[in-house]
Amino acid sequence: MNFHSASALAFTFTLALTLTAPAFASKEKPVIGLSLDTLKEERWQRDRDTIIAEAQKLGATVLVQSANSDDTVQVRNVESLISRGVDVLLIVPHNGAAMTRAVKSANDAKIPVISYDRLILNAQIDYYLSFDNVKVGEAQAAYAVARLPKDRQARIVRLYGAPTDNNAKMFKQGQDNILLPLIAAGKIEVVHEDWCLDWKPENGKKIMNAALTKAGKNIDAVIASNDGTAGGAIQALTEDGLAGKVLVTGQDADLAACQRIQRGTQAMTVYKPLKNLATTAAKIAVAVARGERPAATGTLDNGAKKVPSIFEKIISVDRENLAATVIADGFHPAESLR
Numbered sequence: 115m116n117f118h119s120a121s122a123l124a125f126t127f128t129l130a131l132t133l134t135a136p137a138f139a140s141k142e143k144p145v146i147g148l149s150l151d152t153l154k155e156e157r158w159q160r161d162r163d164t165i166i167a168e169a170q171k172l173g174a175t176v177l178v179q180s181a182n183s184d185d186t187v188q189v190r191n192v193e194s195l196i197s198r199g200v201d202v203l204l205i206v207p208h209n210g211a212a213m214t215r216a217v218k219s220a221n222d223a224k225i226p227v228i229s230y231d232r233l234i235l236n237a238q239i240d241y242y243l244s245f246d247n248v249k250v251g252e253a254q255a256a257y258a259v260a261r262l263p264k265d266r267q268a269r270i271v272r273l274y275g276a277p278t279d280n281n282a283k284m285f286k287q288g289q290d291n292i293l294l295p296l297i298a299a300g301k302i303e304v305v306h307e308d309w310c311l312d313w314k315p316e317n318g319k320k321i322m323n324a325a326l327t328k329a330g331k332n333i334d335a336v337i338a339s340n341d342g343t344a345g346g347a348i349q350a351l352t353e354d355g356l357a358g359k360v361l362v363t364g365q366d367a368d369l370a371a372c373q374r375i376q377r378g379t380q381a382m383t384v385y386k387p388l389k390n391l392a393t394t395a396a397k398i399a400v401a402v403a404r405g406e407r408p409a410a411t412g413t414l415d416n417g418a419k420k421v422p423s424i425f426e427k428i429i430s431v432d433r434e435n436l437a438a439t440v441i442a443d444g445f446h447p448a449e450s451l452r
Contacts, residue, residue: 144174144202144403146396147195147225149188151208151232153180155313155342157366158206161231161392165204168396174403176396183312185212185278192216196223201403203227204395209278210235210416226402229421230395233280236417240402241410243395245386246425247281251288251339253430254363257382258335259292259302261361267300271325272307273318273338273347282309285339285365293337305329310343318346326354335361341371341383348379367431367440369450375433376451382432385439391426398424 146169150158158180166176177195181188188208195203196219203220207213210233217237220227226240233242262268272289275282296302306325310317318338325333331354338344344364351357357379364371365384374380401408410422431439441448 141404144400145200146174146176146399147200147203148176148178149192149205150180151206152183156368160388164389164392165396168393172400174400181208183208185209189216193219196220202399204230204399206230207232207234210280228399233416238418239421242414242421242423245428247284248288250365250384250428251285252291253384254337255289255292257430258337258361258363262334268302268334269305269332270335271333272304273321273343274309275339276313277309289337313342315342315346318343319350322347322350333360337363340365341368344380345370369446372440372446372451382430385429385431
């Protein structure tokens with residue numbers, strides 16, 4: 115057996131021990147089970163690292179599982195965390211409806227469940243922590259509308275998020291709040307629209323290519339629901355010589371998106387101070403694990419109950435306030451955007 119094979123075997127064995135060993139949770143030193151949809155995106159890596167660091171400050175341990183955007187794997191991951199006896203579950207669902215079964219298992223085991231960023235539907239969950247996702251969609255649409263031509267009917271493309279993600283539907287709802295009256299008045303025409311499976315940039319590119327084939331180059335704006343799909347759309351626009359000529363929105367303030375904003379190929383992103391949300395999540399999770407009931411700022415109906423909810427604020431970011439927001443907060447270093 116060569117060195118690389120031995121290393122891989124040792125890693126697999128260590129991982130197996132990590133995933134099957136008992137958690138030995140206690141109220142003094144609680145264990146948080148963190149189930150993530152994916153770790154492929156920069157955004158989720160940041161959330162994970164902040165949650166772990168903040169939980170450690172509070173005397174807690176975090177066990178992390180990632181499902182690689184597979185519902186079956188995520189349900190199995192949650193059931194594994196339950197079997198390990200964690201004190202509380204913090205779940206970012208790939209599909210908010212598919213998590214119902216796993217939450218029922220947690221309920222039976224009397225383990226509190228916190229839905230993080232994306233709402234778990236039709237389930238008895240204890241808290242929902244997120245940003246105001248309707249306001250995210252409103253911010254994207256309002257930014258675009260303010261900059262669309264006023265002397266003629268504007269032509270736009272809409273790239274929605276993953277159809278399995280309840281947040282994507284809330285972003286669309288927010289966009290609709292701004293756009294539908296203008297569409298009804300004949301001031302805006304949606305020349306093409308579609309949902310981006312699993313939020314993949316390549317799907318954003320395919321949809322944008324289809325829009326260009328269908329509607330030609332006379333497009334004023336692309337309202338993309340996140341930075342990944344915005345990046346895919348901008349690839350398609352670049353190939354047609356339109357990058358920087360068509361307004362493109364986004365969300366998450368990913369580094370690549372902020373670089374595109376600096377270069378002028380993406381107009382805006384919605385910056386969600388993720389560190390604030392992740393820090394809050396760790397604090398709430400530890401408090402709940404210790405039997406406390408932190409105050410919520412509102413509620414949101416998930417189909418089974420009105421879930422106590424905490425919403426963090428969002429900020430529209432373009433080239434003018436990039437330095438005062440994303441860079442000033444230390445979210446990205448200034449040198450990375452030059």
